[in-house]
Amino acid sequence: MKRLTAYINKLFEELPRGDQTEKVKEEIIRDLEEKVADLVEEGKSEEDAINKVIVEFGDIDEIKQEMDLPDFPNNHKPELARLNLGYSLWGSGLIIALVLFINYYYTPHIIWFIYPAFAVAWWPLSMFYHLHRKKLEGKG
Incomplete structure (x- = not known):
């Protein structure tokens, strides 16, 4: 059993x-x-x-x-939010590196990689604020 x-x-x-x-x-x-x-x-x-x-x-x-216990959803764990932030930092870094390589390999005379880099940078930024909110909820 x-x-x-x-x-x-x-x-x-x-x-x-x-x-x-x-x-x-x-x-x-x-x-x-x-x-x-x-x-x-x-x-x-x-x-x-x-x-x-x-x-x-x-x-x-x-x-x-x-038992009159509060509902604790799984997404209120700061450890998971921290892990998501780590994955988003690594993932966005790899995506930006790939776009940078493609830019300089195929069109070195035009710098266009910055536009997708700004778009991809929102991913870790949103994960950072998600982690920050989870930490504040844990203190409150």
Whole structure:
């Protein structure tokens, strides 16, 4: 039943730690293990029973409402916003380098690479402000 425990732990990782959360998590794991045992007794294989129980369990939104916990969407993580900023910096740098190479290789007498470079520069700029907003939300 390690798979059930791992699945529930993954669902609960965004919720704040506490006694109430741990009790609810243990109760859910116990209930799901009982359902798996019942399905195995009915003749299903353990793998099929686990899959069926996971599918029938659904998501954790109802449990959050019962516990009076705020909804924490995945996009409120500053670490993810920081990673997006890093990818945008590297990606825009590579795109600008490619456009610069094409400009100087095919038309060295006309400098046109600056126009797409300005357009591509908005990508990391927007990711920077997204990260800044996430950091401010975390403090508030």
